[in-house]
Amino acid sequence: MPIFTAMKGNRQDKNSIHTRIIAIVVLAVVIVLLDLLDNHPKFIERWYSEAAYLWICRLLHPAFNLLPFSVGDVLYLAVIILIIYYFIKLIRLLFKKQFKRAGILVMGAVVSTLGAIVAFYVLWGINYFRPSAAERLKLPDTDYSTTQLEALTKVVIDSANTTRARLIRADLLQSDKTIKQKAIDAVLILSSSSKAFLTYSPRIKSSLFTPVISILGTSGYYNPFTTEAQMNYAMPVFLKPFVACHELSHQMGYGPEDEANFVGFLAGIKSNDRLLQYSAWHEAVDECMRDLMARDTAAHTKMRLLVSPAVHADFVTERNFWIAHESKLNIISDIFYDNFLKANNQPQGLMTYNRMVRLVMALYNKKEFGH
Numbered sequence: 154m155p156i157f158t159a160m161k162g163n164r165q166d167k168n169s170i171h172t173r174i175i176a177i178v179v180l181a182v183v184i185v186l187l188d189l190l191d192n193h194p195k196f197i198e199r200w201y202s203e204a205a206y207l208w209i210c211r212l213l214h215p216a217f218n219l220l221p222f223s224v225g226d227v228l229y230l231a232v233i234i235l236i237i238y239y240f241i242k243l244i245r246l247l248f249k250k251q252f253k254r255a256g257i258l259v260m261g262a263v264v265s266t267l268g269a270i271v272a273f274y275v276l277w278g279i280n281y282f283r284p285s286a287a288e289r290l291k292l293p294d295t296d297y298s299t300t301q302l303e304a305l306t307k308v309v310i311d312s313a314n315t316t317r318a319r320l321i322r323a324d325l326l327q328s329d330k331t332i333k334q335k336a337i338d339a340v341l342i343l344s345s346s347s348k349a350f351l352t353y354s355p356r357i358k359s360s361l362f363t364p365v366i367s368i369l370g371t372s373g374y375y376n377p378f379t380t381e382a383q384m385n386y387a388m389p390v391f392l393k394p395f396v397a398c399h400e401l402s403h404q405m406g407y408g409p410e411d412e413a414n415f416v417g418f419l420a421g422i423k424s425n426d427r428l429l430q431y432s433a434w435h436e437a438v439d440e441c442m443r444d445l446m447a448r449d450t451a452a453h454t455k456m457r458l459l460v461s462p463a464v465h466a467d468f469v470t471e472r473n474f475w476i477a478h479e480s481k482l483n484i485i486s487d488i489f490y491d492n493f494l495k496a497n498n499q500p501q502g503l504m505t506y507n508r509m510v511r512l513v514m515a516l517y518n519k520k521e522f523g524h
Contacts, residue, residue: 173260180267187274194284202283202406207353209276210404213380214354223383225376226361269378277377278408286412289349292515299448302510305517306441306456313434314461316427324428329386329393332428333357336397339424340405343416350416352405357397359386367478372396375403389470394432395421411508414440418513435467437513444510 190197217224239258246255287294297305327335337355344350360366360383366374373384373396382400384393398417407413414436421433438460446453460468 169257170260173257173264176264177260177267180264180271183271184267184274187271187279190279191282194282197279197283198289201279203348203351206277206280206406207351210353210380213276214356217379217381218354218356221358223358223361223376223379223381225379225381225383228376228378229362273377277375277380277403277406280406281408283406283408286349286407286409286415287512287515290347290512292512292519294511294515297511297514299445299452301514302441302445302448303452303456305510305514306438306445307459308517309434309437309441309513310456310459310464312422313431313438313464314459316431316434317461317463317467319427320431321427325390327390327428329359329384332390332393333384333397335424335426335429336394336401336420339398339420339426339429340401343420343423344405350405352401355382355401355404357382357384357401359384363387368480370475370478373400375400380404387474389467389474391428391432391435391467392471394426394429395436398429398433411512414509415512418509419516435464437509438464439468440509440513 239262243255243258246252246258283289285294286292333356336357340350340352340355344352358381360374362383363386366372366385367387371385372388372392373382375382382397382404384397384400386393388396395417398420399413400417402413402416402420405416407416418433418437421429421436424430424433442453442456445456
């Protein structure tokens with residue numbers, strides 16, 4: 154009887170090994186084929202971003218929108234628990250010298266990882282390979298001089314000062330529910346204005362992981378597996394509207410961070426909500442000033458003097474919030490996310506966020522924004 158059981162166990166192990174090997178090979182081939190799509194942006198735009206992805210949104214958004222909490226957060230928590238469980242199981246197998254079983258477990262982990270990568274790209278990640286926002290929006294993505302940057306920064310600061318001065322106490326006391334709805338309205342208005350901003354049943358949720366993502370220095374994130382946009386609910390109120398629009402831009406199919414920043418900015422400045430307008434201009438000031446600081450510290454200092462006391466106080470509040478949540482995990486997450494961006498068609502890594510200025514500059518040169 155024990156011999157029969159052992160033979161049956163060995164046969165099952167062999168079947169498991171063969172199944173996992175086949176799965177690994179198939180998934181690896183699929184990933185290679187997906188990677189080849191990087192060289193065919195127009196194909197991606199026509200058959201994925203403007204077709205398949207919209208159907209994914211039509212299927213998943215209504216389903217997940219029924220639930221008030223982030224399904225993606227729950228999914229991530231479940232994955233973390235499973236990883237811990239199987240890691241402990243692997244250690245036990247190694248201590249018992251059951252190396253074949255340990256190998257099967259590791260192969261299962263490889264299959265799961267490759268499967269997650271395929272799901273990431275199929276459900277959303279292929280949007281990284283579509284034509285650039287500059288091309289789709291017919292905006293020149295070109296270099297600009299420091300003098301041009303100074304002129305843009307001055308206009309952006311003036312716009313931030315003006316929109317901040319318009320805020321009343323009620324604006325700064327808006328609930329998260331109101332902020333989210335106004336961001337959704339702004340994105341829908343943008344969507345109705347051009348085919349370049351197609352979206353379906355957008356929604357932004359407060360992340361269940363807010364205490365954790367605050368420590369990681371994250372204002373929000375997009376879950377590509379559930380197509381849910383998440384926002385850090387602990388941030389200062391004037392940051393939330395722009396962050397909501399930024400994450401909704403990812404949901405809209407804008408993968409690169411600079412493009413999501415720009416679309417979020419565009420939705421904000423075209424909105425009728427005073428807080429959302431200011432939030433967008435506040436972000437633009439931050440981006441332009443960072444760019445200027447890297448180019449000309451004297452010009453940066455000169456521009457700082459133009460920032461109104463109220464806007465300056467908001468930047469101090471923002472800085473103090475992130476400093477209060479700073480930790481070594483922030484450094485680790487920055488390194489991880491920097492490499493993630495570089496692996497997904499954004500060679501500048503975290504600096505991609507700052508490339509929003511190029512698109513804002515193109516819009517400014519077309520004289521298409523104001524306050």
